[in-house]
Amino acid sequence: MKLCRRYRRLLLVTMVAVMASLASGEVVLAQSDPLPSWNDGPAKQAIIAFVRATTTKGSPKFVTPAERIATFDQDGTLWVEHPIYAQVVYCLDRVPAVVKAKPELAKVEPFQTVLSGNRQAIAKLSMKDLEKILAATLTGMSVEQFQSDVKQWLDTAKNARWKRPYTDMTYQPMQEVLRYLRASGYKTYIVTGGGQDFVRVYSGATYGIPPEQVVGTAGGTKFGYDRNGRPFLTKEPRLLLNDDKAGKPEGIHLMIGRRPYAAFGNSDGDRQMLEYTKAGAGDRLAMLVLHDDAKREYAYGPADGLPDSKIGTFTKALYDEAKKDGWIVISMKNDWKRIFAFEP
């Protein structure tokens, strides 16, 4: 009888402890798989080990919630970048509307070539031509007009291979990493070479990342008043931040002011961001997505037999640096059970 009472008390104490753990979120994470689209392997294990080490109270690598910053490149890391960046497609698609507003451009290069629809000729446009197209389609309008143009395009444009909206082209395993990190108290940021204003239009709905947590290539704006005296901002062709390569840690300092604890990329453009992240004290996670799955997505990069690529260049030198410095290379082919949310 005495034993029985003791036993009941023990059960009760255990239950209270379990319920407290459940309430604190610790046990939930341990029980359900936060990364169901990942195969068990070193990449998945590294992410989970990092989160546990930095968020478990009493861990020697514990990071206070305010300092939990994780940064993600977008093109090729969070969504498809091949055969061409979505934003470049947007700029080309906008040319007819730009010419409609300024008909004199119809006979001016490079607009004439873009209007011709001749893909081979378009592919041969020079860097200078491309810059003219970017300037004409990304600047000169009000911030609100640009947001509305991008929204409209996203609602109708489709990725050529999958015949789906571009915002469907995000990688499900990376969406899970974003959610897992946020559930673990991390503030998730996009740090992209793409246009800051462009990505901010859809980052909330697509990634759960608000506009103020998108760092990207950014031009200046100019404050002014419309004919009714109402103030507005015009997008200017004046580069403030080229958020690529060394520009990524520089952009992180400008916009966040803290060093990330985790950073994810997929190309040489992310090298300095990952170096900067890893150089901090404590546990830091640096990961690179390797596109080695021609069947389910694309294959390019430094691993055996993969071709080089101008879009999302991932050199052998970066691969070697990653291996040497303890960064984790994610194999899309081997580490990801599925790539897109729309897959069966």
Add this chain to the structure above:
Amino acid sequence: MKLCRRYRRLLLVTMVAVMASLASGEVVLAQSDPLPSWNDGPAKQAIIAFVRATTTKGSPKFVTPAERIATFDQDGTLWVEHPIYAQVVYCLDRVPAVVKAKPELAKVEPFQTVLSGNRQAIAKLSMKDLEKILAATLTGMSVEQFQSDVKQWLDTAKNARWKRPYTDMTYQPMQEVLRYLRASGYKTYIVTGGGQDFVRVYSGATYGIPPEQVVGTAGGTKFGYDRNGRPFLTKEPRLLLNDDKAGKPEGIHLMIGRRPYAAFGNSDGDRQMLEYTKAGAGDRLAMLVLHDDAKREYAYGPADGLPDSKIGTFTKALYDEAKKDGWIVISMKNDWKRIFAFEP
């Protein structure tokens, strides 16, 4: 007896309802005064009415939590700016250390004048001289070195009039507004003409505002490697954002990407930020702190009999615009019960 039971039940139901309301935070705000250092008056009423209108579910002016952004100028709005900005004192105080590191500067102007300690001569330094001092004390070092220099200064420097650390010179009524807005789901940002990197050093401890929510005048940084191959960022004398006047809404777009619902300032430098804020749809709050209390702080600005000031210029034109467009002018003398937390 029956009545008594009913009465008890009624009491019980009421208590449960009250406890639920307490738990949800609604009743706490209604019962306890969120702005105890404010006198009852139009300014205090405007703040409370704005928060209720934008955060009460079902209100026609309800704002979703993600969009609740409030921006605050710092100098003269959150803390004392007279007789001279704290950051300028920092720069002057740093000159001896700069000269120690580069002894050849000791005989070069304007450093020689600053080292002389001759206040009248220092006060007469030209804008160009001041720029040289800012460049020498705010750039050229690593981001971490700068943070450590500012921290050390803040730990020892004292405001000349009150003989207290500069971080004690914040206005208690504005601290209450910051806390009240945050408790109501608002994200609070500093939007300052002062140095972004400077303010970020103490914004967390002083205002509860993390570095990523400080927008300020910002220079570029340069990514590089030290002799051990460790990457670091050097502060450069290259202006990216002059966060004053039109630069304030431009900076808000760059760093936040959303229009604020509430903005607080105290000078002509805040005019465009307040105009931009007020131009948004729905309920928007624009407030200006008027320094009209020579006894407890300083008196300058457009109200009757107050002198103009070069530091924190508040012109009659801005005052008239505020009155015309429904901005609220806060009288330090009449609206604030106390100014500093250290007052008895």
